[in-house]
Amino acid sequence: MDLLSRQGLRTDGRRSGELRRIRCKMGVFNQPDGSAYLEQGNTKVVAAIYGPHEIRTNRAKAPNDSAVINCQYSMATFSRSERKRRPRDNKSAELTLHLKQAMATAIKTDLYPKSQIDIFVQVLQSDGGNYSVCVNAATLALIDAGIAMEEFVISCTSSLANGETPLVDISHLEETMGGPSLTVAILPISGKIAMLETSQRIHINHLEPVLTEAVRGCRYIYENLNKIIKKHYEEIGGALNWGTEEYNI
């Protein structure tokens, strides 16, 4: 089976440069300070933010002039076709570190000295690009929590079909069957790269087209999420008087 048919269609009917459908909802939970639910195709993720709050663990090690970021990435046991035994394993510990690294580049931690920010993400349904969707969901949840960030952190994946055509936003099938897959997290306005990872060796000649395609995917996701956030704020903002002090009903 080819990842890209002769007509230029992928296994799920997309063209090589097309992304999956994005749907999201902000403020889905009441208990955390910020939360978001994000779907990219069949990959579904929830994120919750607690904080900034007083540091509860490891207070001695905490820096005095910036916030501690605490992340947890987990996958629901029912998220894949084969049931997982535990929601967190070695693989998720690695992704937790990557997530922390990517989010820490954007959060203005110096504004929250002696505080802690907890980021919890959970994959509810896994269909490729789990890490990327988690980064995007965490960004939305951080914005919902009103935590200061330099800009969004947006992530996207890309792969190579038939050794020549870059595929953007790959699904689980393309992840397992295809060639090298590349995950990139960027700050879309300045174009800085927050995280870059490939699953295997990738030929130097292929790196540039694959990376360019992934970054283009990030930009597309950014524009979409930005629109969704603005729409959400327009809906709930009026009732809260746009966060201003002059309360008048």
Place this chain on the structure above:
Amino acid sequence: MNISISLASKKTRHAVLKPSSNPPIIFTPGEKIRDQTGFMRGHGTYVSAGSLKATVAGVEQNINKLVTVSPLRCRYNGEIGDVVIARVTELVHKRWKVDINARLDAVLLLTSIQLPGGELRRRGMEDEQSMRSYLSEGDLISAEVHSVFADGSLSLHMRSLKYGKLGQGVLVKVQSNLIKRSKNHFHNLSAGVSVILGNNGYIWIEPTNDNKDPVGFEVDLQQVVDIGDRQTISRVRNVVLALSYYKMLIYDTSIQYALEESNKYTVSDLLTAEACYDIANLTRHRLQAMGE
């Protein structure tokens, strides 16, 4: 037993929310607000590549040359004089650390509480050693913000008969910016319960009690609150949660109106999405009719 299951789509909020015909411009993190010439950088903004950018999602506000962006939702930022409900988390040297839903825990100094024996009482070693007998970990108190430290943490005081340790009642946590600032945050509702609306988003609901201990460190947890009062407390709790779900400001009038509208439901029915929607909607209409 009735089991009610409703679709997520039935729980949407927009219908009750105040319709905004022409919403202001909303900035999201990283978006350029304006070029940095002749403007001061306020909260929620930063300077990068010569222009002023937002760090949070929200609406721009200008005070003369100062530009700020305030998020719709964030942790409680205390101001002097605010009434807060706090929970004791820790006892340290001569002070209590209390959780007030802010970025950092607040402190309550031993010297800023009123001890039995009047104003002129000296606080000695014994008082310091018996701090735990006044307030221990997990106790809830009502207090006032006394001062704000440089790092943003707050210092509280309880030097008034209004404030004290809280006994039997229910704590409801809502977003802190839903509490409307007003002169009085202690209300006796006509239904026979009292509410304390903490500016930090913590709301305390208790049965009205006229003969309270004036010093306020003795609470009677043995006394049985009668079933009527307990039901009213639950009703107030559910009504407050309904208002908060629909992002409506919480103050005496809105609670009173919502309580009146809730009378057609039983207390447990108030937890259903339909009832919450109905109450929030009717309350909104009554408040709007009042305002016009």
